[in-house]
Amino acid sequence: MSQYVETQYYTFAHPPHELVLKSGIKLGPVTLAYETYGKLNAAKSNAILIFHALTGDAHAAGFHQDAKDPGWWDPMIGSGKAFDTDKYFVICANVLGGCKGSTGPSSLNPAMGKPWALSFPVVTIEDMVVAQKYLIDHLGIKKLLSASGGSMGGLLALEWAVRFPDTLQSAILIATNYKHTAQQIALHEVARQAIMSDPNWNKGDYYGKALPAQGMAVSRMMGHITYMSERSMEEKFGRKLKGKEKLGYDFSHDFEVESYLKYRGKSFVQRFDANSYLYLSKALDYFDLSQEGDLATVFKGVETKFLVVTFTSDWLYPSYQSKHIVKAMKANEIDVSFIEIDTTYGHDSFLVEIEGQSKLVSHFLNNIAKQCHCEER
């Protein structure tokens, strides 16, 4: 992409785009921030929806004006890339509950004239998907060529396939799960407690005041450990010292890995809203596609074709979890390919292991597009 990309906004409040949350609460007006890359063809049949992960945003590819860094999945989206914008019209929206332009706890509550904070209603993965369905309606797209996401994004793609099966030709699920395990819930709960323990968090009422920077930093430090693998941490840092020749035995910072995590923790508070982190992580923990029942029954009647990708070193969303999904799909004779890519990057692989994913994704999309002649302009 040679041109700058700009974030767009869609705001909805009334039927048929009135949002009734899973909890029964009506929420509106709701704004979704989104970006698009490539061109929608005349038949509107070449659209691919990308879902971001927990702390991602609508800016998946290209550059904003004056920005130094491109979008979060830029190596995967663009001319000649896996999600090839010469062929496909790629859409990415910030999720409901987020803090990057879409309605969330940091948005202005019009009735109160101040940010929602904890008065924002609980939102679920299902609610996020419904909101994005309204966006796709608004863009005039009846059927998506594909939907794809890693981590939390994978859950959204999975929910979409089950909730709106007739609107989805195919889906690519990367490093994801269909319900959080006790360990995944536990890791989130520690992160939430770290944030809520910070006196500046102030029961969510910190807008315009000091931010809960310490709590956010601790939660992010822990997050980073879970996103990497033991081996990738060892290869990147090992016991390398930071700014000193030898161990001080003086109780100061010693190791590079310590200062790296602290840096990442500190910068997190600048780029993400603490309350959004609480809401989105809770939505992830709530999600259970199987509804505590048999996962196979959930996929009955689904004709979407799936590509399911995992990474050997991902201990946060280990491969066996995706295998459960694949097994349940196969029980319904769904066309699904499962690939486990051998990497050392841990859960972060979906962001950084580009070569293997690109081959799989472009091959998969080529086949899907051929079958439905969907890439024709």
Add this chain to the structure above:
Amino acid sequence: MSQYVETQYYTFAHPPHELVLKSGIKLGPVTLAYETYGKLNAAKSNAILIFHALTGDAHAAGFHQDAKDPGWWDPMIGSGKAFDTDKYFVICANVLGGCKGSTGPSSLNPAMGKPWALSFPVVTIEDMVVAQKYLIDHLGIKKLLSASGGSMGGLLALEWAVRFPDTLQSAILIATNYKHTAQQIALHEVARQAIMSDPNWNKGDYYGKALPAQGMAVSRMMGHITYMSERSMEEKFGRKLKGKEKLGYDFSHDFEVESYLKYRGKSFVQRFDANSYLYLSKALDYFDLSQEGDLATVFKGVETKFLVVTFTSDWLYPSYQSKHIVKAMKANEIDVSFIEIDTTYGHDSFLVEIEGQSKLVSHFLNNIAKQCHCEER
């Protein structure tokens, strides 16, 4: 053991028991709290030293008067148990830097008339071992039949074997390592940051004031996740709800695993000193038996016999780390047995997997005692 056990104390300050720390700082008087179980034989040849883990203490076995729970390794130590007090004289001391009776940051600094807090000097695993060597001297024991410990305790046993090889017949290293990896350092650093982020921590000066309870709780919650395995968390908690029939979608506590961790976090602050946690975790991170060099050279001349035990589900101290130790020992033709026990309990296995460990330990100790006729009274 039918009788109550009592903690004893040894205080030293002068040569030959003057403690010069690795940093060069002289520290004294130093007190070590310790307990003993069984009887020292006339030849003083049946003594076994047990080292506790990060938040353990000298109370390894038996009951204190009026106590509901026994010592932390009671299923392993006692009459007819793995460390059989009918045969052996078992000693366990709280480490230097701890908070359970041994000198540490919460102890009174006699020169200042108030607790040391952060003015306490940095202590290392090596310093802890030297202090316990003084205790063993004091007890008149020239050679230990064995030394054993899990996790941090394993590091102490390993350091003893290398530092005082002629004083150690055998050693049992359980779920341990010879230097912390980047991931192990990182997990500790998050725990430290959680504590130090708590305003009540107050740069370590909280004695007699409000405790850094929130920071301690977060650090302990995270610790617990690392002590269990993904599978043991799933088997114990799964997605079971706490005190409700179904998910509230109301942003309250929902899952059992959340309230369990919170409970464990809250109770931690009552039983452990925050500054001790900082000092001991830092000592663990500093420790590197290989001194950044070849581990095999460290074991030259060591004639101690070793039993090295790991657990399949332990992801905090994975088996491959112990295998490096075993390999370096074998390169020196040291008599070492390595056993990986198949468990689901994660790192906690060394505390809860009793049957397998008991068989290995009692068999190993029997052989050692036979070889040196050390169990004779």
